[in-house]
Amino acid sequence: MRSVFLRPAIGAVALILTAAALGGCSSTDDAADVDATGVDATATATSASDQFPVTIGGLFGDVTVDTQPERVVALGWGDAETALALGVQPIGASDWLDFGGNGVGPWADSLYQSPPKLIATNEPSIEEVAALEPDLILDTRASGDRSRYDALSGLGVPVVSVPSDGANYVTTWQQQLDIVGKALGLSDKAADLKSQLQSQFDAVRSDNPQFTGKTVAVGAKFGGTYGAYVTGDGRVDLMTALGFVNKPELDALATGSFYVPISNEQVVAFDADLTVMFPIGAPASSITEDPVYAAVPSVRAGHDVVFDDTTLANAFSSGTTLGLSYALDTAVPRFAEALAR
Structure with a gap:
């Protein structure tokens, strides 16, 4: 499963994230009362601590976090970046997209003050997690597997897992932000980040009315085999937030997962007003030079990225x-160009 997962300026969101990175809990510099943005870090931490205890519902029932966490281990897909965006430094994290280094994308890497201990993704080592002595484990975008949850819960610390409708890695970015923000006592910051990113989506949609109502097919090629992402996957959700409609024929193939295999005989199903493809573990030429893909009508017309x-x-x-936010800044011009061909 892991292999399927797949401009440095980040606009207004970056301003909030920079401020968040300098204030908030799990700080390594308690002596600095006021950060570089002028925010009173001590007041921020006090405000966060006043939020506890908090109770968070999820697939496995309610979980209560009694006090402000100071040693956070972020195991779910995107949990580490979300914690960093809120100003919290995970001491352990999983690298779902094989970034290496600190295990997060270059848009988030500089927010770390100290490198985290990297923990395996699909089967995290319970011993390695225990050795970090966490007081909170985040696993909010994950498989929703009961045995994984039970093993982590056996460490005797709160495990904030997937929401009731979030199994199979379909926790949305909004849900993840809400859950992680609440668990860290930083719901106000989470709401600010949500508002900023939503405003960026709204602006892109307003500036590109030609996206609205157009069908999109989002897929990948891995190990020589094609697959399609379906509604509930973050990539598809990004496209629909811009006004596109995910191709219904692809959604009809969904079997409870965010990704469905597509045989060579089915590749024509990627025909849509816009076709978006991800090469995984191979160069883009593995797709662009494939005659099966090249025969798709939208691809022949140049309406693909x-x-x-x-x-x-x-x-x-x-x-x-x-x-x-990085993806919006960088990919949207390519979508507009492909539609205009």
């Missing part, structure tokens, strides 16, 4: 405020 930039592809796939 194949992501040949790994950073952009990962931003598009990240499902985080930082990554999505």
